[in-house]
Amino acid sequence: LATGSKSGYTITYTSGGGSPVTTYSLLAVPQSTSTGQRKFFSDQSGVIRQTTDGSTPTASSTPIG
Numbered sequence: 001l002a003t004g005s006k007s008g009y010t011i012t013y014t015s016g017g018g019s020p021v022t023t024y025s026l027l028a029v030p031q032s033t034s035t036g037q038r039k040f041f042s043d044q045s046g047v048i049r050q051t052t053d054g055s056t057p058t059a060s061s062t063p064i065g
Contacts, residue, residue: 008035027056
């Protein structure tokens with residue numbers, strides 16, 4: 001993940017700042033339609049969320065269940 005990509009997805013880490021870091025978010029988007037259709041989001045809650053309509057997922061997106 002340190003390279004910013006894994007298994008056809010581009011992964012972006014955003015720190016909420018502060019020391020120690022207590023908030024963060026992770027966003028994973030497919031590099032092409034052949035590597036995936038869903039986009040994923042997670043934060044310090046540990047809940048993985050997704051979108052399938054092309055929009056960027058957020059903390060209020062549908063959880064994977």
